[in-house]
Amino acid sequence: MHATATGLADAGISHAVLTPADLAARFTGLDLEGTAVGVWEEHAGYADPHRTALGYAAAATRYGATLLEHTPVREITDDGRTVRVVTGDGTRHEVGRLLVAAGPWTGPLLAQIGVTLPLTAERHVVAGLRHAPGDVPFAVPHVLIDIQHGYYSRPAGADRFLLGPLAPTAATDPDDFATAITTAEFDWLAARAAQRTPVRGRATADRSWASLYDVSPDWQPVTGPVSERVYVDAGTSGHGFKLAPVWGEHVARLLLGEPDPRLDQFSPGRFAAGARLASGYGAARILG
Numbered sequence: 001m002h003a004t005a006t007g008l009a010d011a012g013i014s015h016a017v018l019t020p021a022d023l024a025a026r027f028t029g030l031d032l033e034g035t036a037v038g039v040w041e042e043h044a045g046y047a048d049p050h051r052t053a054l055g056y057a058a059a060a061t062r063y064g065a066t067l068l069e070h071t072p073v074r075e076i077t078d079d080g081r082t083v084r085v086v087t088g089d090g091t092r093h094e095v096g097r098l099l100v101a102a103g104p105w106t107g108p109l110l111a112q113i114g115v116t117l118p119l120t121a122e123r124h125v126v127a128g129l130r131h132a133p134g135d136v137p138f139a140v141p142h143v144l145i146d147i148q149h150g151y152y153s154r155p156a157g158a159d160r161f162l163l164g165p166l167a168p169t170a171a172t173d174p175d176d177f178a179t180a181i182t183t184a185e186f187d188w189l190a191a192r193a194a195q196r197t198p199v200r201g202r203a204t205a206d207r208s209w210a211s212l213y214d215v216s217p218d219w220q221p222v223t224g225p226v227s228e229r230v231y232v233d234a235g236t237s238g239h240g241f242k243l244a245p246v247w248g249e250h251v252a253r254l255l256l257g258e259p260d261p262r263l264d265q266f267s268p269g270r271f272a273a274g275a276r277l278a279s280g281y282g283a284a285r286i287l288g
């Protein structure tokens with residue numbers, strides 16, 4: 001935690017390292033049993049992922065990109081001189097450079113051109129809960145990452161909140177996984193949240209779901225060339241949303257042939273070379 005705080009300081013990000021006494025004075029609704037240290041990041045927060053994705057798409061279009069929606073790529077070929085992509089409607093596209101950034105489906109697409117990367121898909125759940133009306137004034141109004149109890153939370157409007165686990169899960173088939181949360185998964189998260197924040201113990205179930213992380217062996221992105229004209233950007237391992245604005249710039253420069261040398265450490269070849277990166281806090285691996 002102290003190393004993270006040093007990293008935040010080096011990057012000029014406003015934050016405070018808090019002792020248990022500081023935490024108790026500042027966050028009166030939290031049960032701080034067993035807590036040794038906290039970091040408060042003043043300008044941290046959360047965004048609406050749907051609207052953010054639409055915002056990126058609109059901006060890309062303004063800058064000249066052509067978006068083909070509902071048009072899956074079915075086939076990729078790379079004979080060393082020409083890269084061809086065939087979309088679901090049978091259209092063939094010849095491209096100068098190709099970036100494969102298909103999240104959990106990246107591995108199977110690259111396998112078509114003989115590139116094998118150690119990318120897997122993991123199913124991760126989100127539990128939604130709604131406070132009893134009398135408890136709304138005591139709702140936690142900020143993101144809370146509770147490493148000790150193994151979950152994260154964020155508000156979802158004034159009276160609701162979302163919970164998700166921090167630890168890895170088993171690899172799954174991205175085309176065949178359960179999209180509903182199970183009762184056991186929901187109860188585990190709700191109990192952990194109630195332990196930290198007793199007011200949450202009275203909340204009731206709201207819309208919940210399961211979705212996919214695309215995961216690399218060291219839980220860091222896999223970004224770089226896989227052949228002369230084909231590039232990959234995947235394996236963001238549950239923390240690619242926050243990276244996206246700065247990562248997008250890096251990926252753009254990579255494809256323009258002007259890569260930042262700092263991107264080398266994320267190269268797809270690092271696993272074969274035994275150059276894995278560090279990530280997470282113990283089992284809480286999504287915390288990049």
Ligand SMILES: Cc1cc2nc3c(=O)[nH]c(=O)nc-3n(C[C@H](O)[C@H](O)[C@H](O)COP(=O)(O)OP(=O)(O)OC[C@H]3O[C@@H](n4cnc5c(N)ncnc54)[C@H](O)[C@@H]3O)c2cc1C
Nearest residue numbers: 072073101102103104105211212213236238239240241242
């Ligand atoms: C429940 C959950 C919570 C998360 N919370 C956070 C968080 O708090 N903070 C954070 O930073 N990150 C978070 N993430 C992770 C974040 O969402 C991902 O890291 C990020 O979306 C990865 O972006 P991407 O563009 O690489 O891939 P994706 O967002 O997976 O996009 C890949 C796209 O490729 C498309 N595609 C796939 N196959 C094909 C094909 N054959 N042809 C054409 N298109 C194809 C897909 O439809 C998809 O639109 C969370 C993820 C989940 C599931």
